[in-house]
Amino acid sequence: MKKLSIDDKLGLDMFHTDELNSHIQVNKECKDQEEIRKLLLACPAECYKVDEAGNLQFSHLGCLECGTCRVLSLGKVVEDWNYPMGTKGVFYRQG
Numbered sequence: 001m002k003k004l005s006i007d008d009k010l011g012l013d014m015f016h017t018d019e020l021n022s023h024i025q026v027n028k029e030c031k032d033q034e035e036i037r038k039l040l041l042a043c044p045a046e047c048y049k050v051d052e053a054g055n056l057q058f059s060h061l062g063c064l065e066c067g068t069c070r071v072l073s074l075g076k077v078v079e080d081w082n083y084p085m086g087t088k089g090v091f092y093r094q095g
């Protein structure tokens with residue numbers, strides 16, 4: 001059996017995303033560069049980005065629900081974190 005890379009495994013995941021309702025609330029006005037940098041480095045799905053003007057951008061689409069941003073920054077950049085409602089969210093198919 002062929003050993004899959006991380007990218008290959010992630011490519012097998014399915015998402016039933018609630019596109020209109022983010023399960024993570026983020027303070028995009030935050031200017032604390034240290035906090036923002038932590039999230040840019042830690043989020044495995046690259047949901048956090050900084051645009052050309054230096055503003056924090058966030059998209060819950062593609063979130064792997066790992067909870068890393070919650071642990072790192074709840075009460076700072078991350079204002080609220082919940083699992084997606086009902087049957088929405090990521091479905092892992094390779095463990």
Ligand code: SF4
Pocket residue numbers: 024042043044045046047062063064065066067068069070
């Ligand atoms: S829960 Fe994980 S994948 Fe989702 S935004 Fe936070 S760090 Fe990224």
